[in-house]
Each structure stands twice: as structure tokens, then as C-alpha cells.
Amino acid sequence: MKVKVNQDNCIGCGACESICSEVFALNDDGISTVITDKFENIDKAVIKDAEESCPTSAITVEE
Numbered sequence: 001m002k003v004k005v006n007q008d009n010c011i012g013c014g015a016c017e018s019i020c021s022e023v024f025a026l027n028d029d030g031i032s033t034v035i036t037d038k039f040e041n042i043d044k045a046v047i048k049d050a051e052e053s054c055p056t057s058a059i060t061v062e063e
């Protein structure tokens with residue numbers, strides 16, 4: 001699985017971090033960052049939920 005945040009599109013709303021803090025965290029500039037590359041033990045549905053909840057479609061999840 002690959003998870004990316006297009007930081008140019010992120011408006012720092014924090015939704016992804018609220019939904020899945022194991023994968024997403026706002027950096028010092030208030031922009032979301034993917035904080036892990038180990039997704040095996042994280043519920044895929046929660047990651048997808050974060051993707052779908054992003055108001056600017058900045059998150060992409062590839063299987």
C-alpha cells in the first residue's frame with residue numbers, strides 16, 4: 001500500500017489526523033504528512049476513510 005499527501009492541496013484542516021493518527025500528522029507548518037510506511041497493522045478502511053474525508057482530495061491511497 002502507498003499513501004501520499006499532496007501537500008500543495010492540503011489546507012491543514014486536520015481531518016485525516018483525527019481519523020487516522022497512526023498514518024497522518026500535521027507538521028510544524030500545519031500541513032499533513034504521512035508519518036509511517038508500515039501499513040500492515042493499520043485498518044485499511046480507516047485509511048480509506050481519511051482519504052475520502054479530505055475536503056481537497058489531497059490524499060491518495062494505492063493498494
Ligand code: SF4
Binds near residue numbers: 053054
Ligand atoms: S484532511 Fe486533507 S486537507 Fe485536511 S489536513 Fe488532511 S490532507 Fe490536509
